[in-house]
Amino acid sequence: MVQENKFRMEKQITDDDNIISLIGELDLSKASEFNTNVDPFVQDVGRKLILNLKELTYIDSTGIGVILTIIKTRHALKASFAVENIPPKVQKLFDLTGLTPFLSAVANTVN
Template sequence: MNQNEKFQLRTETQEGRCIVYLSGELDLDSASQLRAAMAPLMELTDRELILNLRDLKYIDSTGIGIFVSVLKARHAKNAPFEVEAIPPGIRKLFDMTGITSFLTKS
């Protein structure tokens, strides 16, 4: 795997929003990195939590499972959560698994 495909994340905090930008490949090897970064952010219930996938190249079932876990945790706390800028290939996967409507604003 070359450097461009490695998983990376960057967090940007704005007033009322926390945006996590994901890039590269989110798979079993990188899942722990995402889980560790998301744990404290899930507790910030006073602001919207947004995952931006614009630069995400690949996601496997482990990554999707993390998204669903975050969704459930945020829903239980009545805290907003959204996934935005979903690349077409990943959106197709979300559509096939039936989670698109839970992760995006319509």
């Protein structure tokens, strides 16, 4: 029996922020769905976009690619963006793939 990939995103909208919590495993099978669902929040330049990864248990290169696209888009829109609560295993992968400096640069340079 094949186990279904368990991934979901939860949205919390405040006056200032769109907080998107990623839960479960973000991989090739869910990356397109995530990209489609997160895009309206990426385009919302009136609020800071925050990705909360506290409950993200796994991410593959496709998921990392989606996050990189979000970073590039938010930067081009001159819109603020942050990633918070990165689990150690995911942080290690971000470090290995060279994504970490981009996370810090966006968080520190865009208000």
